[in-house]
Amino acid sequence: xxxxxxxxxxxxxxxxxxxxxxxxxxxxxxxxxxxxxxxxxxxxxxxxxxxxxxxxxxxxxxxxxxxxxxxxxxxxxxxxxxxxxxxxxxxxxxxxxxxxxxxxxxxxxxxxxxxxxxxxxxxxxxxxxxxxxxxxxxxxxxxxxxxxxxxxxxxxxxxxxxxxxxxxxxxxxxxxxxxxxxxxxxxxxxxxxxxxxxxxxxxxxxxxxxxxxxxxxxxxxxxxxxxxxxxxxxxxxxxxxxxxxxxxxxxxxxxxxxxxxxxxxxxxxxxxxxxxxxxxxxxxxxxxxxxxxxxxxxxxxxxxxxxxxxxxxxxxxxxxxxxxxxxxxxxxxxxxxxxxxxxxxxxxxxxxxxxxxxxxxxxxxxxxxxxxxxxxxxxxxxxxxxxxxxxxxxxxxxxxxxxxxxxxxxxxxxxxxxxxxxxxxxxxxxxxxxxxxxxxxxxxxxxxxxxxxxxxxxxxxxxxxxxxxxxxxxxxxxxxxxxxxxxxxxxxxxxxxxxxxx
Amino acid sequence: xxxxxxxxxxxxxxxxxxxxxxxxxxxxxxxxxxxxxxxxxxxxxxxxxxxxxxxxxxxxxxxxxxxxxxxxxxxxxxxxxxxxxxxxxxxxxxxxxxxxxxxxxxxxxxxxxxxxxxxxxxxxxxxxxxxxxxxxxxxxxxxxxxxxxxxxxxxxxxxxxxxxxxxxxxxxxxxxxxxxxxxxxxxxxxxxxxxxxxxxxxxxxxxxxxxxxxxxxxxxxxxxxxxxxxxxxxxxxxxxxxxxxxxxxxxxxxxxxxxxxxxxxxxxxxxxxxxxxxxxxxxxxxxxxxxxxxxxxxxxxxxxxxxxxxxxxxxxxxxxxxxxxxxxxxxxxxxxxxxxxxxxxxxxxxxxxxxxxxxxxxxxxxxxxxxxxxxxxxxxxxx
Numbered sequence: 001x002x003x004x005x006x007x008x009x010x011x012x013x014x015x016x017x018x019x020x021x022x023x024x025x026x027x028x029x030x031x032x033x034x035x036x037x038x039x040x041x042x043x044x045x046x047x048x049x050x051x052x053x054x055x056x057x058x059x060x061x062x063x064x065x066x067x068x069x070x071x072x073x074x075x076x077x078x079x080x081x082x083x084x085x086x087x088x089x090x091x092x093x094x095x096x097x098x099x100x101x102x103x104x105x106x107x108x109x110x111x112x113x114x115x116x117x118x119x120x121x122x123x124x125x126x127x128x129x130x131x132x133x134x135x136x137x138x139x140x141x142x143x144x145x146x147x148x149x150x151x152x153x154x155x156x157x158x159x160x161x162x163x164x165x166x167x168x169x170x171x172x173x174x175x176x177x178x179x180x181x182x183x184x185x186x187x188x189x190x191x192x193x194x195x196x197x198x199x200x201x202x203x204x205x206x207x208x209x210x211x212x213x214x215x216x217x218x219x220x221x222x223x224x225x226x227x228x229x230x231x232x233x234x235x236x237x238x239x240x241x242x243x244x245x246x247x248x249x250x251x252x253x254x255x256x257x258x259x260x261x262x263x264x265x266x267x268x269x270x271x272x273x274x275x276x277x278x279x280x281x282x283x284x285x286x287x288x289x290x291x292x293x294x295x296x297x298x299x300x301x302x303x304x305x306x307x308x309x310x311x312x313x314x315x316x317x318x319x320x321x322x323x324x325x326x327x328x329x330x331x332x333x334x335x336x337x338x339x340x341x342x343x344x345x346x347x348x349x350x351x352x353x354x355x356x357x358x359x360x361x362x363x364x365x366x367x368x369x370x371x372x373x374x375x376x377x378x379x380x381x382x383x384x385x386x387x388x389x390x391x392x393x394x395x396x397x398x399x400x401x402x403x404x405x406x407x408x409x410x411x412x413x414x415x416x417x418x419x420x421x422x423x424x425x426x427x428x429x430x431x432x433x434x435x436x437x438x439x440x441x442x443x444x445x446x447x448x449x450x451x452x453x454x455x456x457x458x459x460x461x462x463x464x465x466x467x468x469x470x471x472x473x474x475x476x477x478x479x480x481x482x483x484x485x486x487x488x489x490x491x492x493x494x495x496x497x498x499x500x501x502x
Numbered sequence: 503x504x505x506x507x508x509x510x511x512x513x514x515x516x517x518x519x520x521x522x523x524x525x526x527x528x529x530x531x532x533x534x535x536x537x538x539x540x541x542x543x544x545x546x547x548x549x550x551x552x553x554x555x556x557x558x559x560x561x562x563x564x565x566x567x568x569x570x571x572x573x574x575x576x577x578x579x580x581x582x583x584x585x586x587x588x589x590x591x592x593x594x595x596x597x598x599x600x601x602x603x604x605x606x607x608x609x610x611x612x613x614x615x616x617x618x619x620x621x622x623x624x625x626x627x628x629x630x631x632x633x634x635x636x637x638x639x640x641x642x643x644x645x646x647x648x649x650x651x652x653x654x655x656x657x658x659x660x661x662x663x664x665x666x667x668x669x670x671x672x673x674x675x676x677x678x679x680x681x682x683x684x685x686x687x688x689x690x691x692x693x694x695x696x697x698x699x700x701x702x703x704x705x706x707x708x709x710x711x712x713x714x715x716x717x718x719x720x721x722x723x724x725x726x727x728x729x730x731x732x733x734x735x736x737x738x739x740x741x742x743x744x745x746x747x748x749x750x751x752x753x754x755x756x757x758x759x760x761x762x763x764x765x766x767x768x769x770x771x772x773x774x775x776x777x778x779x780x781x782x783x784x785x786x787x788x789x790x791x792x793x794x795x796x797x798x799x800x801x802x803x804x805x806x807x808x809x810x811x812x813x814x815x816x817x818x819x820x821x822x823x824x825x826x827x828x829x830x831x832x833x834x835x836x837x838x839x840x841x842x843x844x845x846x847x848x849x850x851x852x853x854x855x856x857x858x859x860x861x862x863x864x865x866x867x868x869x870x871x872x873x874x875x876x877x878x879x880x881x882x883x884x885x
Contacts, residue, residue, distance in 0.1 A: 119616065124628065163635040165679035337625035339599065343616050345555045346580075346589070350841065353583060357836035361829035368825050407780065410847050414784050417829055421791055421822040428818040444798070451794050455650045456787040459643030463783065465680050466635040467776060468628075474780055 005499075011492035014484075015388050018395025023110045028061035029053045029087070031107065033174075033344075036100035041084070044093040048174075050086040051106055057083070062105050074098045104344075110398040114405025114473065115172060117351060119344025123185055124160075124468055125169040128333040133159075136167045142327045143169060143185065162468045168337070170468065182336060191324040192273040195253050195284075200246065200270065204328020207246040209294075211325045212239045219322075221314055222299075224307055232310035235301045236318040240325060247294045255290035272298070274324060279317075298325075338468075354409060358416075362386055365420055373427060377500045382423045385493040389419045392484040393477055408473030415481030418456070422449045422485065423493050430497045438501060442494045453486045507809050507871075515868035518860050522758045525765035532768055539764060543594065543773035546633045548626030550599045551842075552606065553580060554619045555590035564591070564609060571605050572597055576773075581839040592842065599623040636779045640786075641676040641731070642683075645669050647786055648742070648753045655797055656746035660707040663698025664714040667691050668738050671718040675731040691722055748801050751869040752793040755861040759789040762861075763854040777843040781850035788826065788855060792819040792862045800870050808874050816863055823862075827855050 004012075029051045035042045054060055058069050073080060079096040115122050131139065136159040147155045156172040171185055191203030201207035212218035219238035226232055242250065257266045266289060269281040280300045298321065302314025362383065370379040393412055397404055404412075429445040430438065456478070463475040533539050544551060565577040576594040581587060595602050599621050603614055614621075624632075649669040653662055670687040677683050698711045714737075721730060742750040760782055767774065796815045800808065834848035 119620075126628070161680075162631065163638060163677055163680050163683075164631055166631060335625070336623075337628035338623065340622040341616055341620060342622075343553070343555065343618065343620045345617065345620075346553075346840075349582060349589070353836055353840055356584070357833040360836070361832045364828050364832060365825045368821070368828060372821055406841070406843050407777075410777070410780065410784075410844065413833065414787070417826050418787065418791060420825055420829070421788075424822045424825065425795060425818060428814075428821070444803075447802075448795050448798050451650065451654050451798070452787075452791050455647045455790055455794075458646035458650060459783060459786050461646075462635075462639035462642045462677055462680075462683065463780070465683075466639045467632040471776065471780055 005492075005495040007488075007492045007495045011388060011488055014488055015391055018392045021110065021395040021399040022391070023398070024108055025106065025110075026108070027051070027106050028059075029106050030060055030063055030066045030103040031105070033102045033104050039100035040093050040095045040097075041091070041099040041101055044084075044091045045089075046084060046086070046091050046099070046101065050088075052084055052086050052103065054085045055082065063103060066103050070098045109394075111394055112398070112401055112403050113347070113351070114403035114408065115174070115340070115342050116406045117347045117404070118174060119342050119347060120172065120174040121181055121341045122173075122338070123171045123181065123336055123340075124338035124470075125171065125185055125334050126166065126337045127330075128335060131167045131332075133167075136169065139169055139330065142330065143171065160468050161465070163462065163465045166468075168468050181341075182339065185334070185336065190274070190276065190330075191321075191328070192276075194271045194273060195250075195257070195268050198253050200250050200253060201242055202328065203325045206328070207243055208240050208325050208328075209243045210241040211322050213322050213326075219318070221311060221318075224310060226307075232304050232307045233301050234304075234307070234310040234314035235299060236314045237297055237299045238318060238322060239295060239297050242294045242296060244292075244294065247292045250296075251290050251292045254284065254288060257284075257289065259286050259289075270296075272300075272321070274321070279321070358390075358413070362416070369424070369427075373431070375500070378427055378430075378497060381493060381496045381500065382420070382427065385423055385489050385496075386416055386420050389481060389485055389489050390416055392488065393481045396480050396484075397477065402473070402476060404477075405473050407471045408477045411474040411477030412481065414474075415478050415485070418452070418482065419485050419489070422452065422490055425449060426490065426494050426497055430501045438498050442498060445494065446491065449486060449490055453482055456482055507812065511868045511871050514864040515872075518758060518865040521762055521857075521860070525762045528765050529761065529768070532765075539768075541768060541771070541773045542633065543775045543778075544596060544629075545622075545624055545775040545777075546629050546779075547596060548624055548629040549594065549596035550602050550624075551592055551594045551622045552599070552602060552614070552619055553590060553592040554606065554610070554614065555580075556610065556618065557588055557590065559591065559610065561588075561591050568593070568605055568609050572602060575602075578842070579839055583836045583838065583840065589840075632776060633779075635677075636776065638676045640779065640783055642673045643783055643786055644756070645672045645676070645735075645738075647756065647790055648738070648749070651752045651790065651794070652742060652746055652749040654794075655749045655752070655801060658703050658707050658745060659701035660698050660703030660711040661741060661745045663694045663701065664711045665738060665741050666694030666697070667715055667718045668734055668741070670694070671722050671726075672731060672734045672738065674722060674726055675728060675734060678726060678728065688722070691719065695719070747873045748797050748870060751866045751873070752790060752797055754869070755793050755858075755866040756786055756789045758861045758865060759785060759854050759857050762857045763850060766853050767850060772846065772849070775843065775846055778846045778850055781847040782854075784847070784851060785854040785858075788851065789858045789861070792822055792858065793866050795819055795822075796862060796866060797870065800874065808871065812867055812871070816867070819862060820859065823855055823859055827852065830855065 032046065032048055032050045032052065034048055035046055052060055052066070055066075055069050056073065060066050060069060073082070074097060077096060079094055082093050082095055082099070084091045084093075084099070127135075127139070140157050140159050144155075144157050147157070156170075156174075158170055160168045160170050162168065173181065193200045193202075220236065222235045222237045224232060224234040254266060257268050259265070260267050264286055265283040266286060268284070270284050271281045272279045282299055300314070300317055300321065302310050302312070302317050304310035304313050365386070366379055366383045369382055370376065373379065390412065393415065396402075397408070402408070425448055426442065426445045429441040460475040460478055464472045529539050561577055561579050565575070569575045569577070572595050574595050574597075578592055579588055580590045580592060582589055593602065593606065603621065607614055612618075646669065649665060652665055656662060670690040674684055674687045695715055698715060702708070703711065739750075742753060763782070763785065767778070772778070796812070796819060799811050799815045803811065830848050830851050834845065834852060837844045837848065
């Protein structure tokens, strides 16, 4: 067959680079997909994305190992010491229950699958007023803050403009979905403190200059008690600092109030409203009457059947209040216009089925080609080219960390399908009358292919924005695929055919 | 063999023409009855899809009981192709996620969470927005496809420039709100204008170009109203008809593919999802492939007998389409009871490619043959 041409070399090099980008890995262990916030392992510091190598000295190589070992350790229900060794660090904790995490086998490649395959949640949020680009950016920032406060890290939030100019905020949470996701994103987060019917201060920088958080001296759970009915109650307390203006308003309103019967507090309470619902009320100490006080202690409580539940409830409520006070309210209502929570349940079955279907399809196509042209070498070259297109698309996707979702997979199928079509054109041109030189024939084949390429790319461009960009995966993989096809694989295939045909 | 085609091509042309006319009449009736040319599923009307992974539930029973409470409910099994065993089911309804979840939980007797189910909810305003945008995208895609085909197969540079301007005016009208598209379309308008002014055409063509350029520039910048889309398309079609019958044949074939497929999809009672509309977009790409092959072999190549070239193109083209059909049929079979999205995409492509065989090799080929014969006779007359 002689020496390989430049085009074939290019294909081989690109193929190598793609494989490098996909980087098949054979690392053992399990990857942490999600950690229940506020659970004991969460407190110990374990986070999403870490790879667990062993637990209490027993090596974990896959998901079933993990289930077996953890099941064995907690069979007795007693409190035990747990040493979780991850790739980089070791966590130690005492606990009586299995860690509240979900794990998965370490991914074998760098290819990232989208929510439809991996599981997770996706929400599309729209405001009830038209937002400017700046307002949308602010909204995204505020929402990011909220998620941070709640310890959710694997969250992707961004602003989106669709084909009709509608603006959305897209929130994607990988892995397990927090149960209060809806509440977290769609609430306006309006905070208002009132005395009687008069507003004293609102959430946000305007009125509240600082909120104490993550500092045990001015924020935390102050104590837990059991009430008569046996319900556990935990109290929290944190300090906020009002701006001068808000503090003066507070003084102005309290000046006119009388004392209550005990004489220790004022007759009216400071009532805290979250989204127009009264969340809590605080007694105001009598010595604050008419005072310009910039420092206010906010208190509240959480309840639960067990002390632990009450503790978490209190901590949650505190977090929520703190966030709302920091970020302030949004001057508009938010609506969840789309909410998908996808179970990771069928993901692996799905991947296998797609591989199975794709495999059979490619094989059958190769057989048809072989039967039609009766040329083994050329048919194998066609098969090889079709597969390399697949590898290149996956390589590019892995390289730029594109999440392969269903639209992307449909795009890959379409590309490999049209790819085979065009290789047939090339193969056929080579077959045709020998009056014209093979070079001329290949030029013609590439002309047809180039034209088809332009029409397809042109027709896919609008899809990038249509429907809030949820289907751009299709446009993306198709454009990558056919571009690679036109620039790399098909010229190489044409050269292969030239070599084979002589 | 080749003589056989000389005798029959006109007759072969009638078959797709009849199917197209029947499809159009059917779609007109359908539109009258339903107010749209397709049936839409919850991803385009708004509503909820819940998939529940329960291997033991009796789906017929569930459909009967839950269907009583939620009248518009559709239930389908999810099963694995390899084992054929039930893996679960999914339901679709226009109701909100909370409502249907509640009813299902009542029936099933357990709580639905992320471990045992997936929930997809789309609001009604959002989905109608999706629909409009996807429709706009399809129109834009079709315009672009037609434009590229015309650039390649037509002769007059000034008319190419005129159709460029009209095409991008149409795209701006079909997708009005995206700044990037509007600016790109604007740039293409200017390029079209520049090209038309530089290249000298015939007297008649130049006059056409000036009129079109002036009107489309005015409309583009000062009055881009949506209702102008249809007149723009009509004018474009007129240009294609007058200046390049081969291009018109390709465009007509793609149009017929889509129209016939939509008609069959409606007859089968399929509710189109977003994925289904994307499948139509894919169909545009797939269908013009073979048409371009045929046309370039017949028009761009001078050597050889028309029928012989046609048959060679036919051999290549059918191999192409048949491999696609086989690949898609296999994928459809494997995924049939597993993913509603891919099932719909593959079903539409399968139907569309089937029609593409007819439309490319009967109608497009026939029109080309007529065109070439007419040109040949005209040449003989001159001689």
